[in-house]
Amino acid sequence: MPLSVEDFLSDFHRRWPQTKCEKIEESGDCTYFKIGTCDVVVQLRKVSVPDSVTNSVLDATLHWPGAREDLSGHKAHFAVAASIETGDTVLLASVLTRALVSLLTVTRSLYICWLNGPALSLKDDFVDIASELLELGQMPFLLWVGIGWKPEGGLVYTKGMAQFGAHEIFLAKQARLSDEIATYLHDLIREVLASERILAVGETIEGPDCFYKVEKLQVRNPNKTALFLVPTQPN
Numbered sequence: 001m002p003l004s005v006e007d008f009l010s011d012f013h014r015r016w017p018q019t020k021c022e023k024i025e026e027s028g029d030c031t032y033f034k035i036g037t038c039d040v041v042v043q044l045r046k047v048s049v050p051d052s053v054t055n056s057v058l059d060a061t062l063h064w065p066g067a068r069e070d071l072s073g074h075k076a077h078f079a080v081a082a083s084i085e086t087g088d089t090v091l092l093a094s095v096l097t098r099a100l101v102s103l104l105t106v107t108r109s110l111y112i113c114w115l116n117g118p119a120l121s122l123k124d125d126f127v128d129i130a131s132e133l134l135e136l137g138q139m140p141f142l143l144w145v146g147i148g149w150k151p152e153g154g155l156v157y158t159k160g161m162a163q164f165g166a167h168e169i170f171l172a173k174q175a176r177l178s179d180e181i182a183t184y185l186h187d188l189i190r191e192v193l194a195s196e197r198i199l200a201v202g203e204t205i206e207g208p209d210c211f212y213k214v215e216k217l218q219v220r221n222p223n224k225t226a227l228f229l230v231p232t233q234p235n
Contacts, residue, residue: 012098021034040095090164142190146158
């Protein structure tokens with residue numbers, strides 16, 4: 001189903017009247033927009049998402065056990081990309097999210113994946129969460145940063161903090177990914193990315209059922225670092 005530019009613009013202007021959005025041009029299956037200070041391109045791809053992409057996404061989608069089966073029948077998808085000259089990645093993400101909400105609303109898309117996470121969401125969940133938080137002036141970080149679990153290492157961790165120039169966060173000695181731990185980590189993500197909190201190496205912070213000591217973790221990529229939160233006794 002091709003994108004109706006008229007429907008997209010109408011929905012966007014209704015939802016976000018203070019954000020300028022205009023079509024720049026159409027070329028083949030691509031439509032180019034200027035949204036605020038961002039350049040956005042929407043491309044209709046009349047093929048299923050490549051397995052290499054799908055598999056990496058599904059491996060990080062623990063909250064949706066049936067995702068593989070649910071996604072298996074799709075025959076086409078939209079690819080959306082955005083750029084900004086200022087380098088403000090949070091602003092870029094918020095503009096892209098506004099565009100995605102309207103795109104989901106006016107097309108027959110059923111699911112959406114934020115590949116920089118990756119974070120996979122149902123259409124209605126993404127639209128509802130993004131709309132509610134953005135209207136309140138809050139950023140929907142939980143749609144942008146995924147949470148994973150490595151049972152063999154007992155690690156619960158973030159995936160996607162690097163897109164905002166922040167450290168990934170690992171929680172050590174986690175027997176499972178509980179709702180309580182997921183909520184705690186989402187709150188921590190929000191506080192860090194909203195600049196409400198700085199996690200300093202060596203400090204002790206309170207968790208839902210224990211205290212954690214913040215340590216620096218070196219990862220394989222020498223240009224990236226992560227923070228390792230290890231259960232400890234309070235000081």
